[in-house]
Amino acid sequence: MDAVCRKLFAVVVRIVTVFWLGYSLRGAEHLPRRGPAIVIANHNSHLDALILFSLFPIRLAPSISIAAAADYFFSGRIHRFLAAHVAGLVPISRRGGKDPLGPAAAVLHRGNILILFPEGTRGAPDVMGDIKPGLRHLARRFPQVPVCPVYLHGPGRSLPRGSWIPVPLFIDICVGAPFFPSTDKEVFPAQIRTLFDSLRAQTLAGLAAEQDDDA
Amino acid sequence: MTLLPVTLALIGILIGVIWVLVRCLLPTASPSREEILTRIRTWGLIFLFLLPVLLAPSPWPYVLLGLMSFLAFKEFITLTPARRQDRWAFLWAYIAIPLQYLWAGMSWYGMFIIFIPVYLFLFLPSRMVLAGHPKGFLRATATLHWGLMTTVYSLSHMAYLLSLPDRAGPYGTVSGASLLFLLLFLTEINDVAQFVWGKALGRHAVLPLVSPRKTLEGLLGGIGSTAVAAALLGPLFSPLSPLRALLAGVLIGICGFLGDVVMSAVKRDVGVKDSGTLLPGHGGILDRLDSLTFTAPLFFHLIFYLYY
Numbered sequence: 001m002d003a004v005c006r007k008l009f010a011v012v013v014r015i016v017t018v019f020w021l022g023y024s025l026r027g028a029e030h031l032p033r034r035g036p037a038i039v040i041a042n043h044n045s046h047l048d049a050l051i052l053f054s055l056f057p058i059r060l061a062p063s064i065s066i067a068a069a070a071d072y073f074f075s076g077r078i079h080r081f082l083a084a085h086v087a088g089l090v091p092i093s094r095r096g097g098k099d100p101l102g103p104a105a106a107v108l109h110r111g112n113i114l115i116l117f118p119e120g121t122r123g124a125p126d127v128m129g130d131i132k133p134g135l136r137h138l139a140r141r142f143p144q145v146p147v148c149p150v151y152l153h154g155p156g157r158s159l160p161r162g163s164w165i166p167v168p169l170f171i172d173i174c175v176g177a178p179f180f181p182s183t184d185k186e187v188f189p190a191q192i193r194t195l196f197d198s199l200r201a202q203t204l205a206g207l208a209a210e211q212d213d214d215a
Numbered sequence: 216m217t218l219l220p221v222t223l224a225l226i227g228i229l230i231g232v233i234w235v236l237v238r239c240l241l242p243t244a245s246p247s248r249e250e251i252l253t254r255i256r257t258w259g260l261i262f263l264f265l266l267p268v269l270l271a272p273s274p275w276p277y278v279l280l281g282l283m284s285f286l287a288f289k290e291f292i293t294l295t296p297a298r299r300q301d302r303w304a305f306l307w308a309y310i311a312i313p314l315q316y317l318w319a320g321m322s323w324y325g326m327f328i329i330f331i332p333v334y335l336f337l338f339l340p341s342r343m344v345l346a347g348h349p350k351g352f353l354r355a356t357a358t359l360h361w362g363l364m365t366t367v368y369s370l371s372h373m374a375y376l377l378s379l380p381d382r383a384g385p386y387g388t389v390s391g392a393s394l395l396f397l398l399l400f401l402t403e404i405n406d407v408a409q410f411v412w413g414k415a416l417g418r419h420a421v422l423p424l425v426s427p428r429k430t431l432e433g434l435l436g437g438i439g440s441t442a443v444a445a446a447l448l449g450p451l452f453s454p455l456s457p458l459r460a461l462l463a464g465v466l467i468g469i470c471g472f473l474g475d476v477v478m479s480a481v482k483r484d485v486g487v488k489d490s491g492t493l494l495p496g497h498g499g500i501l502d503r504l505d506s507l508t509f510t511a512p513l514f515f516h517l518i519f520y521l522y523y
Contacts, residue, residue: 022289024492125299160299167305168285170293170491207487 003062005086010053010061017054020168021158026206027175030148031055035063035112038147040135042196043117044125044156047166051173052115052150065090065107066115092134094120101137108142118192125156128196131189139181146178151199174203218451219393223266230259253496261503265399269392274320280374281316283500287366288312290491290501294482295358300346304339308359311335312367319374327375331368336360366501369508372515373398382522385450394518397452401464402510405441405471412436426479438468454522463517467510474509
């Protein structure tokens with residue numbers, strides 16, 4: 001039942017991301033083909049998770065989970081049902097507690113793919129916010145699980161915070177090579193930040209490529 | 216009216232034959248082989264898109280052309296910088312696309328011709344001013360409206376050509392679809408001919424800062440080739456006499472070039488090479504439609520003024 005819901009959800013999401021928005025994808029060969037794996041991205045918009053979700057084939061939809069703030073997406077019964085069974089969200093408590101990463105860790109234990117936003121929240125458009133330690137803790141618990149970084153250019157403009165209809169825009173997506181994050185408290189945030197800076201530079205350079213050609 | 220389907224079938228076969236010839240004759244080691252094949256394949260896809268536009272019953276041609284405008288406008292909006300507070304104006308501008316094609320499908324000429332240049336020209340800045348930010352206001356309204364005028368208003372003249380009633384031509388009845396076919400064929404022939412003449416003989420750049428590969432030789436060769444093609448095909452697909460068709464070909468040659476370099480200047484201004492990645496080997500959809508943004512309204516008004 002859940003699997004059917006998730007596949008249907010994947011189809012609906014694709015209508016939005018492929019027809020309403022549309023995207024160009026670079027580095028598709030770096031995307032994990034099976035779990036366990038973690039996919040991380042910069043976060044500016046609710047569209048981010050939907051776009052990442054639609055990068056994977058529909059048959060994989062039931063095995064993809066999206067880490068989401070427990071207080072935001074899991075408040076109220078209808079919300080909770082839709083979040084867990086249709087969208088495939090796993091709650092992460094932002095207030096701490098005994099094991100805030102428990103549900104996310106369970107996803108990796110089951111050998112599935114986890115989508116995670118290291119910033120933990122949608123920041124200002126095109127600005128990378130503070131890197132939260134969640135990913136580092138997961139990396140320490142699952143040292144053998146590869147992390148695939150994805151840079152998203154455009155969703156923050158299409159559907160910024162506080163709006164509910166996405167403006168149709170083409171999204172540029174750049175997938176980087178999988179890596180294993182540092183578990184060091186000091187090194188980790190800088191590592192993630194440098195990685196996304198270079199993906200961002202690649203994306204923008206790709207758009208401007210060979211300007212002296214037959215523009 | 217069997218001329219149009221027969222011609223389209225011939226073009227389809229021609230694209231297929233060229234693809235097979237390139238595949239078989241060009242050595243596998245040739246560096247440009249894959250690029251040429253990709254380009255031809257994309258031409259094939261464009262051709263397949265145009266078949267229902269030219270042959271399917273209403274409303275499908277209008278729906279498909281509206282979709283094309285949607286993609287072109289989306290590319291334009293993606294390229295140009297925008298202010299966050301103008302989101303709603305953008306959404307309203309998108310709503311104008313189906314309406315503009317509806318007016319074309321209804322043959323409501325008065326509404327079709329003033330909807331974007333007058334009503335939206337006044338409405339969109341009104342919506343933007345309600346956001347209350349004067350900083351960057353002129354740039355934002357001008358960019359949005361320019362995008363609508365080129366990708367929606369100009370291109371929608373293709374749809375209105377389809378709505379024109381049948382007329383007697385020199386060699387039998389011509390329909391709106393055959394007029395649209397003539398416009399598309401001549402515009403694309405002009406693009407290709409300018410490219411080929413430029414590659415073969417190009418020496419003197421026309422606009423080195425805007426588009427360094429556009430040469431005077433390519434431009435003149437393109438206009439000449441298009442004029443000849445127009446004189447031959449014009450009388451078959453439109454009410455134009457051979458001489459008038461020749462002049463129409465010259466018009467399409469010059470305006471196609473202008474549309475092309477104007478869009479190049481826009482891309483250069485915002486700092487991108489291609490407008491997108493929708494058409495493999497060609498760039499974005501705007502890269503293919505740039506000439507049509509100029510030729511479509513001008514060809515339409517030429518025909519409309521002379522015969523309707």
